[in-house]
Amino acid sequence: MExxxxxxxxxxxxxxxxxxxxxxxxxxxxxxxxxxxxxxxPPPWQNLFDIIKLYSKKTAINHGWMQHLGPAFAITASITSxxxxxxxxxxxxxSLLSFNGDLIFLLYMMVFGALGMALGVGQTxxxxxxxxxxxxxxxxxxxxxxxxxxxxxxxxxxQTTNLNDILSAQSQFxxxxxxxxxxxxxxxxxxxxxxxxxAPFDVVFAPAELASGPPSEFGxxxxxxxxxxxxxxxxxxxxxxxxxFLGGAENFGILVIKTFAIYMFxxxxxxxxxxxxxxxxxxxxxxxxxxFGILAIIMVAW
Amino acid sequence: xxxxxxxxxxTFGAALLTFLLHHLVPxxxxxxxxxxxxATGYIAWQxxxxxxxxxxxxxxxxxxxxxxxxxxxxAILVAVLGLFALIYSHDFMAGKExxxxxxxxxxxxxxxxxxxxxxxDLISLFFFWEIMTWSSFMLVIYCCxxxxxxxxxxxxxxxxxxxxxxxxxxxxxxxxxxxxFIKVFTGFSSMSxxxxxxxxILLLVGFGVKAAIMPLHVWAPAAxxxxxxxxxxxxxxxxxxxxxxxxxxxxxxFTSESGYFSYVQTTLAWIGALTALLATLYAVFQxxxxxxxxxxxxxxxGYIIVGLAVGTPMSITAALFLVILHGAFKAILFFATGAVYxxxxxxxxxxxxxxxxxMPFTFFSALLGIIAVSGVPPLGGFISKxxxxxxxxxxxxYFLIIVVFAASTAAFLYLYRFIFxxxxxxxxxxxxxxxxxPWTMKGPMVILALFTLVTGLYPxxxxxxxxxxxxxxxxxxxxxxxxxxxNSWGNKIDMNNxxxxxxxxxxxxxxxxxxxxxxxxxxxxxxxxxxxxEIPKENENLTYKLDFYKPFERALGNLLxxxxxxxxxxxxxxxxxxxxxxxxxxxxxGQTYAMYVVVFLVILILFSELIFGVKL
Numbered sequence: 001m002e003x004x005x006x007x008x009x010x011x012x013x014x015x016x017x018x019x020x021x022x023x024x025x026x027x028x029x030x031x032x033x034x035x036x037x038x039x040x041x042p043p044p045w046q047n048l049f050d051i052i053k054l055y056s057k058k059t060a061i062n063h064g065w066m067q068h069l070g071p072a073f074a075i076t077a078s079i080t081s082x083x084x085x086x087x088x089x090x091x092x093x094x095s096l097l098s099f100n101g102d103l104i105f106l107l108y109m110m111v112f113g114a115l116g117m118a119l120g121v122g123q124t125x126x127x128x129x130x131x132x133x134x135x136x137x138x139x140x141x142x143x144x145x146x147x148x149x150x151x152x153x154x155x156x157x158x159q160t161t162n163l164n165d166i167l168s169a170q171s172q173f174x175x176x177x178x179x180x181x182x183x184x185x186x187x188x189x190x191x192x193x194x195x196x197x198x199a200p201f202d203v204v205f206a207p208a209e210l211a212s213g214p215p216s217e218f219g220x221x222x223x224x225x226x227x228x229x230x231x232x233x234x235x236x237x238x239x240x241x242x243x244x245f246l247g248g249a250e251n252f253g254i255l256v257i258k259t260f261a262i263y264m265f266x267x268x269x270x271x272x273x274x275x276x277x278x279x280x281x282x283x284x285x286x287x288x289x290x291x292f293g294i295l296a297i298i299m300v301a302w
Numbered sequence: 303x304x305x306x307x308x309x310x311x312x313t314f315g316a317a318l319l320t321f322l323l324h325h326l327v328p329x330x331x332x333x334x335x336x337x338x339x340x341a342t343g344y345i346a347w348q349x350x351x352x353x354x355x356x357x358x359x360x361x362x363x364x365x366x367x368x369x370x371x372x373x374x375x376x377a378i379l380v381a382v383l384g385l386f387a388l389i390y391s392h393d394f395m396a397g398k399e400x401x402x403x404x405x406x407x408x409x410x411x412x413x414x415x416x417x418x419x420x421x422x423d424l425i426s427l428f429f430f431w432e433i434m435t436w437s438s439f440m441l442v443i444y445c446c447x448x449x450x451x452x453x454x455x456x457x458x459x460x461x462x463x464x465x466x467x468x469x470x471x472x473x474x475x476x477x478x479x480x481x482x483f484i485k486v487f488t489g490f491s492s493m494s495x496x497x498x499x500x501x502x503i504l505l506l507v508g509f510g511v512k513a514a515i516m517p518l519h520v521w522a523p524a525a526x527x528x529x530x531x532x533x534x535x536x537x538x539x540x541x542x543x544x545x546x547x548x549x550x551x552x553x554x555x556f557t558s559e560s561g562y563f564s565y566v567q568t569t570l571a572w573i574g575a576l577t578a579l580l581a582t583l584y585a586v587f588q589x590x591x592x593x594x595x596x597x598x599x600x601x602x603x604g605y606i607i608v609g610l611a612v613g614t615p616m617s618i619t620a621a622l623f624l625v626i627l628h629g630a631f632k633a634i635l636f637f638a639t640g641a642v643y644x645x646x647x648x649x650x651x652x653x654x655x656x657x658x659x660x661m662p663f664t665f666f667s668a669l670l671g672i673i674a675v676s677g678v679p680p681l682g683g684f685i686s687k688x689x690x691x692x693x694x695x696x697x698x699x700y701f702l703i704i705v706v707f708a709a710s711t712a713a714f715l716y717l718y719r720f721i722f723x724x725x726x727x728x729x730x731x732x733x734x735x736x737x738x739x740p741w742t743m744k745g746p747m748v749i750l751a752l753f754t755l756v757t758g759l760y761p762x763x764x765x766x767x768x769x770x771x772x773x774x775x776x777x778x779x780x781x782x783x784x785x786x787x788x789n790s791w792g793n794k795i796d797m798n799n800x801x802x803x804x805x806x807x808x809x810x811x812x813x814x815x816x817x818x819x820x821x822x823x824x825x826x827x828x829x830x831x832x833x834x835x836e837i838p839k840e841n842e843n844l845t846y847k848l849d850f851y852k853p854f855e856r857a858l859g860n861l862l863x864x865x866x867x868x869x870x871x872x873x874x875x876x877x878x879x880x881x882x883x884x885x886x887x888x889x890x891x892g893q894t895y896a897m898y899v900v901v902f903l904v905i906l907i908l909f910s911e912l913i914f915g916v917k918l
Contacts, residue, residue, distance in 0.1 A: 059822045063830075066658060066726065072811035080803045097803065100796035104691050105679060111714070112678050118718055119669070122726030123658060125828025130727065130846035137715050138854040144711045145704065152703055155695055162793040216832055221818050225811065278853030286857075297700045 010093040015079050015232055021256065022231030023048045029267050036271045051227050060220030063124045067217070070120015071225035077113025078233040081106060085240050088255065089167045089248035102161040103151055106240070107144075113229065114140070117214065124217035132213025135278045136204040142285035143194025143201075149293025150188040153181055154244060157300045163243055170247035178245045183296035185245050189265055190289035194281070195237060196263075198270030201281050238262055306349070306356050306367045306420050309342045309377075313413035317406045324402025332392045335405050339388055339412065343381030346374065346416070351770070364482045366422040371770035373419040375622065376547050379629050380419070380540045384412045386633060386746035391532040393742045394640055404444060408533060410437040411541070418544050424471045424481040431467065431544070435460040438541060442529045452524040459521040463511030470504035473497050483555070490556045498556075502566060505552045513545025514600045515607060516577040517866040523584075526596035531640030531649075534592070538599040538636065539629035546606055546625055553610055554618075554775040571611035575702050578604030578709040583862060585716040586851050591639045591649040591724070594716055595632065598675065601709060602628045608706060609690050614697050615772060616780045616789065620689035622768045627674065627682045627757065630750045634671035635720070637747045638664050641739040642724050651719065652847050656729035656828065660736045665725045667747035672717045674754040677710055680801050682757030682764075685787065689780070692789040719850050727845035728828040728838075759801050760784050 027044035034041025062068045084101040087094040118133045154177060155161050158169050170176050178185045194201045205213045218226055238259035242248060246262070249255035276284065316338030323331040349369045356367035388408070395401060414437060417430030439460070443453035475481050477493045490498065507518070514522045526534050553567065578601045585597035602624065609621025641664045642657065643649050658665050670681065677687035687710065694703040738744065757764050762784035769780070781788045785797045829838050838844050849855075889895075906913065 058819055059824070060819060061824050061826055063826060063828050064658060068815060069812065072808055072815060075811050076804055076808040079807045080800070083803055097796075097799050100794065100799045102793045102795060104688055105684075105795050105800070108678050108684055108687070111676075115673070115676070115678060115714065115718070119721070119726070122718075122722045123828070124831060125656075125726075125728035125845065126831045126833070127844045127846040128833070130722065133718070133722075134715075134846070134850050135853060137718060138851060138857065140714065141708070141711045141854070142857075145708055148707045149704060152695060152700055156698065156700065160791050160793055161692065161695065161789065165793070211832065220823075221815060225815065279857035282854065282857035294701075301698070301700060 006093050007096075010096055011083070014082060014087060014094065014096060017252070018082055018232045018235040019228055020048075021259075022233075022235040023051065025234065025260065025263055026231060029263070032267060033271050047227075047231075051224055051231075054220060054224035054227065057220040057224075060222060061217075062222065063217065066123040067120045067222075070117050070123075071218070071222050071229065073116020073120065074113040075225055075229040075232070077109055077111075077116065078229040078236060080112075081109045082232060082236040082239075084109065084163075085236055086163055086167055086243060086248065087239055088252070089243075089250060091250075095164065098164055099162070103155065103163060104161060106163075107148070107151070110233075110237075111140075113233065117226070121214040121217075126216045128210045128212075129214050129216045132204050132206070132210050132216075135206075136214065138278055139194060139201060139204060139281055142282035143191045143289075146187040146285055146289035146293040147191035147195070149290065150184040150191065150296055151244075153184040153187075153293070153296035153300050156297070157181060163240075167243055167248045173247070176245065176247045181296055181299065183292045183299055187289050187293035187296055188241065188245060189262075190292065191285070192237070192241060192262070193266050193269055194285060196234070196266040196270075198266045200269075200273040200276040202270070203275055203278050203281060206275065234263075235259070305345075306369070309345050309349075309416050309420070310413055312338050312342050312345075313409055313416060317409035317413065320409060321402045321406040324405070328401070331402065331405055332388070335409060336385065336388045336392075338409065339381060339385045342412075342416065343378065343385055346377040346381050349374065349377075363425055364423060364480065365426050366482050366484075367417075367420045367426060368422040369420060370774045371767065372547075372550070372774040375626070375767055375771045376419040376540075376543060377416060379543065379626060380412060380415045380536075383536050383539045383629050383633055384408075386637075386750065387532050387536045390535070390637055390640070390743050390746050391530075393740050394532045394644055395530065400444070404441065404530070404533075407437040407440040407444075408536075411441070412536070415540060415544055419547060422483045424467075424474065424483075424486070427548075428464070428467055428471060432464055434541065434544065435464065438529075438533075438537060441533050441537075442525050444530055445528060452528045456521040456525040459511050459518060463508040463518070465508075466504040466511075467508035470501040470508065473501045473504070483551075487555045487557070495562075499562060499566075502552060502556065506549060506566075506570065509545040509548035509552065511545070513542055513549060513603050513607065514577075515573055515603070516580060516600075517869075519577065519581070519600045520867050520870055522600050523593045523596040526599065527590060527592035531592070531636055531643060534595075535633040535636040535640075538596070539633045542599065542603055543625050543629065546603070546610070546621075549607065550610055550618075550621075550775060553613065554777065557776070567611045567613055571608050571699070571702060574604045574607030574611055575705040575709070576604075577601065578608065579705050579712070580862075582709045582712045582716065583858065586712060586719070587855060587862075588716070589650060589652050591642075591651050591720060594651075594720060595635055595639065598635075598713070598716065599628075599632055601713070602632070602675070604709070605686075605690065605706065608702065609693070612693060612697055612699060612702070613777075614693050615777045616689055616696070617693035618772050618775065618777055619765065619768055619780045620686050620693055622771055623682075623689060623761075623764060624686040626764060626768075627686055627754065630753050631671045631674040631683065634667050634747050634750045634754075635675070637743065637750075638668040638671065638724075641743055641747070644739055644743070645736045646733060651723035654724055654730075654733065655727045655843070655845050655847070656725070657733060657736055658725040659729070660733065661725070661738050663738060663744045663748060665721075667744075667751040668721055668725065670751035670754055672721050674758075676714050676717050680755075680758045680797065680804055682754045682761070685758060685761040685797075688787065688795060696790055715851055715854065723847065723850075727847070728843050730843055731840070759797055761787060761797065 026047040031041040083096045084098055084106055086098040121129045121133050158166055241262050242258040246258045249258055316334055320331040320335050351369055351371050358365055411434050414430045414434030421427040439453055439457050442456055443450050471481055477497050478485055478489045511518045529537055581597045581601035585594050588594040606621045606624050609617045639649055646654050648654055674681040674683035677683045762782050765782050786794055788794045
């Protein structure tokens with residue numbers, strides 16, 4: 001096996017970049033939320049310091065080997081999903097494994113982490129955690145429907161299931177799918193609200209109600225790995241959306257701008273909304289977002 | 303010995319032998335059963351394809367039995383599942399009563415299934431179909447008195463299906479003069495349109511009862527939860543696939559020139575998709591593990607029917623892949639439930655909890671089973687889901703794919719509930735003495751779990767025989783390599799990379815978690831949790847169990863209120879009332895009977911011209 005050093009550098013750099021960018025986004029968002037709430041937030045690098053602190057903790061507690069493995073499942077899913085998304089278009093270093101997998105695989109890989117975490121959470125024996133998991137799974141049935149509708153519309157429109165082909169079809173500004181299939185864009189962005197877990201769809205973690213839900217019993221190195229995985233996964237999802245709707249990016253500067261722009265949508269919706277109950281959030285996704293998704297498909301089929 | 307007579311002879315002979323041995327030398331009976339099925343499995347594997355190995359004439363009917371790639375696939379499924387279930391029964395059924403009856407009916411039903419897959423004419427198909435139904439009915443009512451009511455539902459629906467097949471058989475015979483497959487396949491398009499359509503619909507109804515298509519599925523939850531769990535694995539894994547076998551033949555070998563066929567296919571595809579979705583939603587709210595798995599089986603069969611009905615090469619491949627995989631992972635889940643039942647005496651998910659440290663092998667197999675059902679990579683379930691979705695997208699079945707995907711997402715709910723209820727959650731004092739199950743029960747589970755892993759990594763190994771079966775159905779195959787799958791647009795998925803990536807990252811994360819601060823990582827019990835400063839007392843079990851998905855139930859609202867079961871019950875009670883009125887004919891009075899005779903003679907005389915053609 002010849003060692004393609006460029007590709008290997010890509011494999012090593014990508015998770016690190018994803019982590020740093022994801023964590024910084026988290027910190028900046030805390031500042032934005034704070035300013036909206038008329039206070040000064042923590043410094044933007046606070047999330048990074050929190051994770052470093054967690055990694056340097058000397059003790060950890062677990063309730064069994066399934067909980068011990070939970071964060072391993074989560075980070076496996078995050079990094080594997082990241083590797084199958086083309087980070088930069090037309091780049092040999094950063095297209096990673098995206099030629100060897102397609103959107104349907106990504107859909108299922110994104111669930112792999114949640115499932116593993118849910119199993120790990122189950123062994124902790126904490127009732128709040130189990131309630132959080134049941135809410136999370138129920139909500140997932142909600143937002144996956146418009147998301148898949150949007151993806152199917154795009155896949156049919158461009159007759160491919162591979163992200164690289166979708167990227168190369170968006171060579172010009174006017175070819176971006178946000179303009180070519182706006183209904184798919186709207187359905188996808190509304191689904192993103194559910195995927196990102198900000199208000200009004202944060203009933204899964206519900207800090208003041210469920211004592212933070214699923215991550216309740218995780219501390220030390222487990223929580224550190226979980227938060228790392230969360231940051232990487234957030235970056236992966238944002239890059240996926242940037243590739244799908246905004247034509248990808250040729251260099252990291254443009255990628256940061258596009259992903260941050262997409263990220264602002266759930267954040268801004270989140271800072272001004274209260275929390276939905278689980279059944280309200282599920283029914284929300286089955287109404288207008290699904291309607292937009294169906295419109296997206298009808299627009300393509302005709 | 304390598305012949306179909308060999309297979310059938312060994313199976314039915316062993317059935318009789320085990321029954322006799324039960325009364326003479328009980329210890330030998332299990333061994334005889336296992337050896338018999340092992341032998342038939344080997345023969346099924348070695349049997350040459352495309353051979354008519356048995357042909358004789360009874361009266362004016364030709365009885366033909368033969369092998370084909372399609373038959374071989376199903377035969378091996380039956381053999382492997384039967385073998386594992388018999389090995390499992392060795393300990394699971396130890397100490398129960400009437401074991402001779404159990405093993406005999408088990409082997410007879412396996413023999414019936416072999417007969418069905420090797421039939422090459424409709425009469426022997428019907429004959430073995432009835433044998434299979436009758437013996438499995440005996441096993442459904444094996445356990446207890448009240449199982450008879452449940453068994454009755456199964457029997458009535460099976461009878462409806464069987465008579466539908468019989469009527470179709472009669473129609474075809476009166477049109478073509480023969481019911482051997484060769485004649486029917488070639489002569490089908492020469493029959494009149496009415497006969498073609500009605501025979502197809504009747505055959506689909508007949509096979510659909512076994513394949514639990516809605517609304518013919520109502521027998522499934524009750525029957526699966528009553529039969530002994532070792533047999534339920536075969537019941538759901540192999541028996542229901544006999545319906546799929548028949549549907550495959552009807553859809554692809556009964557070729558016709560008329561255009562109505564595409565309507566039949568579309569209707570069937572939508573029925574399959576709705577079955578998948580609705581059965582999944584029903585499964586989410588069950589509290590008994592057996593009923594949950596029963597509804598799960600119905601919904602997986604829905605996927606298979608969608609794959610068959612859509613009819614593209616990739617979708618048929620997906621359907622057949624799921625047939626094999628579903629046999630494997632449903633067997634794992636039923637065996638795991640059986641293991642829990644064996645050790646704790648209950649399959650109620652609200653009662654049993656926290657068994658993960660006591661039954662690690664069972665948990666591991668159930669975990670792989672769950673991951674395979676949900677279709678998450680890198681196990682075999684993902685391959686079948688990938689093939690199905692790709693085929694639906696390529697074929698432009700947009701809305702079908704949404705229903706199927708919604709079913710797939712909702713499947714996570716009941717699967718998580720299954721594994722959480724039995725193995726995770728807080729540990730309970732009542733189950734402190736629960737031990738792991740013996741190796742005859744663990745072995746089949748672990749082997750099947752590893753099978754799902756291998757098919758995920760090397761799907762090409764399973765796709766080879768499936769492509770031959772698909773070719774028998776008259777459709778060209780799908781392109782693949784041992785670890786890479788392609789769709790017709792040229793996109794691919796390379797499972798090598800997937801597995802490599804997952805393994806590398808998972809192992810690194812595991813090593814990191816295990817090594818970092820190894821000496822200062824403590825294990826604490828599940829009672830030692832962060833509940834706002836309180837420590838749960840010894841007798842409080844705070845596992846979240848009851849109404850696990852109440853929010854989801856509220857979100858669905860009135861969607862699940864209408865129930866096909868209620869409709870059937872209403873029809874049945876109305877019929878009962880009508881028959882109740884009808885029985886008043888029998889008054890018990892001799893004079894009334896004499897009047898009936900006189901009235902009958904008068905009618906005969908008055909209408910003699912109409913009836914006899916002569917005027918009296």
